[in-house]
Amino acid sequence: MLYIECPWCGFRDDEEFHYGGEAHIQRPTDPNELNDEEFSEYLYLKSNPKGVILERWLHSRGCRRWFNVLRNTVTNEITEIYPIDTLPNSKEGTEYYGQNWRRKSSVEKTIKPREYK
Amino acid sequence: MAREQHLLPSIARKSPLDKVIVSGVYGNSDEGANIFIKENHPTSIVQIEIKSETTDVFLEKIKTSLGIEMSFETNRSAFFNKTRIIWTGPNKWIITEPESRNLKSFLHSELKEIDIALIDLSHGRSSIGISGLMTRDLLSKGAAIDWHPNIFVVNHSVQTTLFNLPVLICCEENNNFNIFVARGFAHNLWRWIGEAAEEFGYEVR
Ligand SMILES: [Zn+2]
Numbered sequence: 001m002l003y004i005e006c007p008w009c010g011f012r013d014d015e016e017f018h019y020g021g022e023a024h025i026q027r028p029t030d031p032n033e034l035n036d037e038e039f040s041e042y043l044y045l046k047s048n049p050k051g052v053i054l055e056r057w058l059h060s061r062g063c064r065r066w067f068n069v070l071r072n073t074v075t076n077e078i079t080e081i082y083p084i085d086t087l088p089n090s091k092e093g094t095e096y097y098g099q100n101w102r103r104k105s106s107v108e109k110t111i112k113p114r115e116y117k
Numbered sequence: 118m119a120r121e122q123h124l125l126p127s128i129a130r131k132s133p134l135d136k137v138i139v140s141g142v143y144g145n146s147d148e149g150a151n152i153f154i155k156e157n158h159p160t161s162i163v164q165i166e167i168k169s170e171t172t173d174v175f176l177e178k179i180k181t182s183l184g185i186e187m188s189f190e191t192n193r194s195a196f197f198n199k200t201r202i203i204w205t206g207p208n209k210w211i212i213t214e215p216e217s218r219n220l221k222s223f224l225h226s227e228l229k230e231i232d233i234a235l236i237d238l239s240h241g242r243s244s245i246g247i248s249g250l251m252t253r254d255l256l257s258k259g260a261a262i263d264w265h266p267n268i269f270v271v272n273h274s275v276q277t278t279l280f281n282l283p284v285l286i287c288c289e290e291n292n293n294f295n296i297f298v299a300r301g302f303a304h305n306l307w308r309w310i311g312e313a314a315e316e317f318g319y320e321v322r
Contacts, residue, residue, distance in 0.1 A: 008191050008207055009275070013261040016277060061283050062276045063191075063206035 005081055006059045007067050020056030022046055023068045024087075024097060029111045042107040050074060052096045054088060070096070121226050123219040130159040130216065133243055133303040138321060143311070146318030151251040154310055155322040157244040161220035162297065164236040166209045171231045182227035183212070194274045194287050203274045203287050211285065211297070213244070243303035247310065248293040251317040256286070256294065258313045266291060280309040 002014035028034055028042055047053060053073055058066050070080035070093045080090045088094055102108060132138075134156050142150050167175050172189065179185050184197035194203040200214040214220060221237040228235075247255065253264040259280040263269060274287040282305060285297040298306045311319070 010192070012277070015261070061278050063209075065206060 002076060002078070004057060004069070004078065006062055006065070007081055007083065008065060009059060009062045012059070012062060016059060016061035018058040018060040020058050020066060023054040023056045024100075025102065026108060026111055028107050033110050034107065038106040038110075041105055047100060047102070052092055054093060054096060056084065121222070123223040123226070125216065125219050130239070132156060132158045133300045134158075134307055137304055137307055140321050142318070142320045144315035144318045146320070149318065150249065150320035151317040152247065152249040152255055152314040152319035153322055154307075154314065154319055155246045156303075156307075157215065157246050157295065159216040160239065160242075160244045161212075161214050161216045161218075162238040162242045162244070163212045163221045163224060164205070164209070164234075164238055165212055165224065165228075166234040168232045169208055171233070172208075174231055175228075175233075178228050178231060182224070192274055194272050196272075196289075201287070201289075203285065205276060205285060211238075213297075241300050242297050243300050245296045245298065245303070245306065245310070246294070247296065248290075249317075249319070250292065251314075252292045252294060255310070255313050255317065259309065260286075262286075280306065280313070282306050282309075 003011055004014055004017055005011045025042070028039070031039060034042070051072055051074060053071055055069055055071060056066055057069050058064070066084040068082050068084055068086075068088070069078055070088055070090060071078050080088055080093050082088055082093075088097055097103075138156060176187065179187055179202065183200050183202070185195050185200065185202055186197075187195040187202050191204055194201055196202070200212065203211045203213065205211050212220065212224065216239065220239070221235055224235055253266070253269070256262075256279070257264050260277045262275055262277055269288055271288050271291055274285065276283070276285045278284065279286065279296065282298055282302045284306070287295045289295050296306070
């Protein structure tokens with residue numbers, strides 16, 4: 001059982017939330033520029049790490065807002081919660097974001113980098 | 118200029134609990150009821166959403182039109198007379214009062230200079246009031262929320278699930294809570310509350 005701190009409502013039971021999968025997966029601006037292999041990389045390949053991951057959660061039974069979470073998949077520890085349109089601030093989160101294979105994926109090469117606040 | 122009337126439709130609003138509510142005392146009530154349950158019907162319920170740029174004007178308008186001094190604090194509500202505004206998300210609130218005028222039309226004319234979205238939910242939500250000594254114990258059976266009077270203080274509000282039903286709960290006075298639930302779930306929630314209140318003894322008003 002997770003105990004998640006919604007940035008607006010505070011700590012709530014995980015049954016109030018919905019999981020939104022891996023965070024920071026950018027949609028290609030023009031899917032036609034990608035071949036099938038590259039598109040499937042965007043669509044199907046997920047990181048699934050043992051350890052730190054950045055993921056999206058929705059407070060579906062509360063304020064109905066999305067936000068990002070830094071969670072350790074082994075210990076289930078949540079060490080950072082940050083708004084949906086921003087990048088992580090913590091050292092762990094910044095490292096994970098920068099070193100993630102997706103930063104070098106062909107999808108991210110074809111698109112303009114997303115502007116985060 | 119003639120004052121706008123904000124009249125309600127001529128057809129009376131029908132409660133989803135019409136044939137369900139039977140006044141009386143039930144459960145373990147030999148020493149009197151410790152829970153009081155009633156439906157607040159009819160109730161005006163209007164959802165209001167604003168653009169964040171208009172925040173200051175919005176506070177001002179709520180003060181002048183409804184008399185409510187509100188803040189942007191999360192999980193909070195504020196009231197004046199019988200009208201209450203309850204936070205339900207960033208830049209989003211529910212405004213509610215016992216139905217006496219067309220609240221949406223009233224707000225629409227009062228707040229028309231601001232960029233807002235108003236949605237009348239009066240037909241789609243029910244309001245159930247629970248009060249009495251054991252209210253917080255009853256609620257703790259249905260939701261993983263801290264109901265302690267030091268935490269869930271008067272005017273605090275949460276959106277959560279109560280007996281697995283999505284609800285908005287607002288503490289109006291100590292041990293006096295108002296629960297908003299989708300109309301279609303009102304009957305189900307009413308039964309759940311009744312069952313949970315058996316051990317305390319309850320009175321339906
Ligand atoms: Zn929330």
